[in-house]
Amino acid sequence: MLLKQLIISISLLTSFTFALTSNPTILGFEKGVICGPISQRKGKGYIKVDGSKLPQDFKLPTLIFHYTDLLNFTNLPNVEKYFEDYAKHQISDSLFDDDKSKFNLKVASDFQIDDAKLYNGYIDTNKNVEYIVYDTGIYCVYIGKLEDKKIDIPVVFKNSYGNLTYIEYTIYSQMRYVIVLAIILFIYLLNYILKFKVGKDFKDLDSVSVISKAVIFLVLFPFILVNSYMWIGSFLENNFFDTSKDSMLMNLAKQGAQFLSIAFNTYTICILLLFSMGYGVIYYHNGNSHRYRLFPHQTFVRIVGFFVTNLVVIYIYLLLLNGSKSDTPFLTGFDQLEPPSSGSAVLNLFAGLTGLFSITWFILIVYFYFKTKKTISHFPPNPNDEDSTHRVVLAFKRSILIILILPIIVMFIAGLITASRVVRGIADSLPDYPSGDTVNFDSVIRMLALEKSMEVAVSPLLISNWIYFFSAVIGLFFIWIKDNNGLIIDRNVDDPIENADVSQFNISDEE
Secondary structure (H helix, E strand, O other): OHHHHHHOHHHHHHHHHOOOOOOOOEEEOOEOEEEEEEOOOOOOOEEEEOOOOOOOOOOEEEEEEEHHHHHHEOOOOOHHHHHHHHHOOOOOHHHEEOOOOEEOOOEOOOOOOOHHHEEEEEEEOOEOEEEEOOOOEEEEEEEOOOOOOOOEEEEEEEEOOEOOOHHHHHHHHHHHHHHHHHHHHHHHHHHHHHHHHHOOOOOOHHHOOHHHHHHHHHHHHHHHHHHHHHHHHHHHHHHHOOOOOOOHHHHHHHHHHHHHHHHHHHHHHHHHHHHHOOEOOOEEOOOOEOOOEEOOHHHHHHHHHHHHHHHHHHHHHHHHHHOOOOOOOOEOOOOOOOOOOOOOHHHHHHHHHHHHHHHHHHHHHHHHHHHHHHHHHHOOOOOOOHHHHHHHHHHHHHHHHHHHHHHHHHHHHHHHHHHHHHHHHHHHHOOOOOOOOOHHHHHHHHHHHHHHHHHHOHHHHHHHHHHHHHHHHHHHHHHHHHHHOOOOEOOOOOOOOOOOEHHHHOOOOOO
């Protein structure tokens, strides 16, 4: 399971861009609060509350503030309670100043309201609010009571760079460089095999090891396509779709990209399993080669069937997850990758199945690695060349180290750096512990932890994943391109003994 999580974490992180709920940020008769992250740079980040759909001469009290300032107000409920009470229409009238059409805020004795750091006023048909936030963080919009069930109050969270959230934009901004780097690497590796291994034409591509070609054409090239599609979707959303709008086409694009991202990573895991079984090392699916055996067709069909079944389970799980009720419906801009506590039994079942598939992939990769290593020792690729066999075994071991060990090391280092930055960020911003009611304090701490994680955790985790991916691609390519280790296709050879079915080479545990 750890392998699955580590290897696919790149696209899982990029899928944050598309996994957000499709529900637009709109308040109304039963929803009186919404919170979301805002990044402020050069005074361009703002929150807009639209009152154009309100009745004439109706002024709706509206409050916008940085959520960590909640403790400065003694009578303002936390977001969880306000959301719940508003839905039940149990908001106290004492919370509003009817004469001034705003919230009646009571402040702590040592606090003085700074109008630049919050908005406390109203909106109506002729007056919208466009509040420019003063600092990066999570901001909340509270509105007063509505009498008409049909009224919608759109709320736009506009960051300084566009409509994407801080997390989404961090991914989006890094992804464009990653795609360029991946394209450059693709061109370089392709040029390398053409220049040093093949020549000016493509006729001798068979002389290059299968694994080296697979790294380029079956991993790196699809990676470029998938991430390019995601980047285009992020670009469109960032520039043309604000948070208050519900676009069916954009929602379909998001869900499609989310599934495509995870499907690509499941596909990558499938390739790793085939590699651990010796595909490209001593086995191949057709044709002829020096010292190789045919991969059993039945086994290949089973793996493909397992892969397709995994995709079906993932697809159903994502459909159920995206349609489930969030544990934090008052919060926008943060992905929900796990089932909510109130999730249905069917949703929890498919969540368990996706986890089971992850564990199974990992177990199979480890199991077949040791089995393939034993097979190589008993039936070497070239019995007459011990040095060649030794190079293949060594390359196989090094590859598995890159696949299994390198991500653990990279993620461990990144985790330590991230954890220390988050803890330090929370400690520096931690408010004084209250002597009385701690409910609001606990709510602020939860939001503060989320805020600091957003600000300092995403970037190093992303960078560590990019480092691992490119290190793995480069490492695997040159491990197998050196001396052309592994399987080399030779279409002019026809040796029925060398091309025997792998089922003839069963290795018992006693051997």
